[in-house]
Amino acid sequence: MPSALSVIELTQKLLAFDTINPPGNEEECLLWLRDYLQTQGFEVSEHPFGENRMNLIARLKGSKSGAPLAFSGHLDTVPLGNAPWKYPPFGGDIVDGKLFGRGSSDMKAAVAAFIVACIDQRAAISAGTGVVLLLTGGEETGCDGARALISYLSVDLPRPAAVIVGEATGNYPVIGHKGALWLRCETQGKTAHGAMPELGINAIYLAADAIGKIRSFELGPPHPLMKKPTLNVGTVRGGLNINSVPDRASFDVDLRTDPTLAHTALITRLQCHLSDAVTITTLVDLPAVLTNSLHPWIQQVIAACQSLHDKPISPRIVPYFTDAAVLLNAVGNPPCVILGPGEPSMAHQTDEYCEVQRLTECVALYQRLIVEFSKPL
Numbered sequence: 001m002p003s004a005l006s007v008i009e010l011t012q013k014l015l016a017f018d019t020i021n022p023p024g025n026e027e028e029c030l031l032w033l034r035d036y037l038q039t040q041g042f043e044v045s046e047h048p049f050g051e052n053r054m055n056l057i058a059r060l061k062g063s064k065s066g067a068p069l070a071f072s073g074h075l076d077t078v079p080l081g082n083a084p085w086k087y088p089p090f091g092g093d094i095v096d097g098k099l100f101g102r103g104s105s106d107m108k109a110a111v112a113a114f115i116v117a118c119i120d121q122r123a124a125i126s127a128g129t130g131v132v133l134l135l136t137g138g139e140e141t142g143c144d145g146a147r148a149l150i151s152y153l154s155v156d157l158p159r160p161a162a163v164i165v166g167e168a169t170g171n172y173p174v175i176g177h178k179g180a181l182w183l184r185c186e187t188q189g190k191t192a193h194g195a196m197p198e199l200g201i202n203a204i205y206l207a208a209d210a211i212g213k214i215r216s217f218e219l220g221p222p223h224p225l226m227k228k229p230t231l232n233v234g235t236v237r238g239g240l241n242i243n244s245v246p247d248r249a250s251f252d253v254d255l256r257t258d259p260t261l262a263h264t265a266l267i268t269r270l271q272c273h274l275s276d277a278v279t280i281t282t283l284v285d286l287p288a289v290l291t292n293s294l295h296p297w298i299q300q301v302i303a304a305c306q307s308l309h310d311k312p313i314s315p316r317i318v319p320y321f322t323d324a325a326v327l328l329n330a331v332g333n334p335p336c337v338i339l340g341p342g343e344p345s346m347a348h349q350t351d352e353y354c355e356v357q358r359l360t361e362c363v364a365l366y367q368r369l370i371v372e373f374s375k376p377l
C-alpha cells in the first residue's frame with residue numbers, strides 16, 4: 001500500500017483545489033480524493049449531482065456485523081470575499097502555527113483529519129463494524145450535495161450507529177444546531193408610467209410594508225439550549241427602471257429555528273402575519289439537529305474531548321447548519337456530534353486558517369473515538 005500523506009499534506013492538497021461554491025466544481029477534488037482513498041484501501045463510490053459536482057461514499061469495512069461509525073464532511077467552500085487575502089487562498093501556507101487557505105477551518109482540515117485518523121486506525125476499524133465517510137459537495141448553498149445523495153434511490157446509504165460532522169468547533173463537542181428555513185416572499189403589483197403612479201400598484205411598497213411587518217413576527221419562545229429563534233431579511237429585489245411603477249418585488253428571509261418549531265406550521269403562521277399580498281416560496285428547508293447529551297456515545301465523545309479543554313464540557317449547539325440536517329433523517333437518525341479542528345470564528349473569513357495544533361489534536365481525538373467505537377463490547 002502506498003504511504004499515506006500526513007494530515008498537513010492532505011489538508012494542503014485539498015486546499016489547492018478551487019471548490020468555491022457557487023459554482024462548486026468539487027468533482028476534480030473528489031475524484032482525486034477517490035483515487036487517494038482507494039490507494040489506502042477504502043471502497044469508494046462516486047455520486048455526481050450535476051456538472052462538475054460530486055459526492056463520495058467511502059468505506060473501510062469491519063469484520064463484525066453491525067452499524068459503522070460515520071464521518072461527514074463537505075469539500076466546497078464559500079467565495080473569497082472582496083477584501084484582499086494576505087496569504088494565497090489556495091496555497092496552504094503555514095505561518096505562526098496557522099494553516100491558511102479558503103476552506104481550512106470550514107472544513108478541509110477536518111476531512112483530512114478524519115481520513116488520516118481512519119488510515120492510522122485501520123487495524124482497529126477492521127476488528128470492529130467499520131467506518132464510512134460521507135463526503136459531499138454543495139453544502140454551503142444549503143446542503144445541495146447531501147440532498148442529492150439521499151434522493152438517489154440507487155445510492156446504498158449506510159445506516160451508521162453514530163455520526164461525527166467535522167465542522168469547525170475548535171475540537172469542542174457540539175450536540176446540535178439550529179434549523180434553517182430560507183423563504184422568498186414576492187409581491188405582485190400593477191405597472192404604470194412613473195409619472196402617473198396613481199394608475200399602478202407599486203409592488204415595492206407592498207414588499208416594504210411586508211418587510212415592516214415581518215420585523216414584528218414572533219417566531220417562538222427561546223429554546224433552553226438554542227436560545228431565541230431568529231429571522232433576517234437578506235436580500236430585496238424590485239423594479240426595472242426609475243420611471244415605471246414596479247409590478248413585482250421580492251425579498252428573501254433567513255429563519256433559524258429550534259427543534260420545537262415545525263417549519264410547515266411556521267410558514268402558515270408567517271403567511272397569516274403577512275396577509276395574501278405576499279406569496280411565499282421555500283428555498284431551503286433544513287431541520288434543527290439535536291442529540292441528547294446523556295446518550296452514552298455522546299458521553300464517550302465528551303470524555304474524549306475533555307482533556308483538550310480547561311472548563312468542564314457542557315452541552316452546546318452552533319447556530320450554523322450542517323449536512324447532518326439532511327443526512328441524519330435519511331440514515332435512521334443516529335446520535336450525532338459536530339466536532340472539528342477548525343476555528344468557528346474563522347469560517348467564511350478573509351485569511352481563513354486552522355491552527356496546526358488543533359488539527360493534530362483532532363487527528364488523535366478522532367483516532368480515540370474510532371478505537372473506542374470499534375472496541376469489542
Ligand SMILES: [Zn+2]
Nearest residue numbers: 074106107167
Ligand atoms: Zn462547513
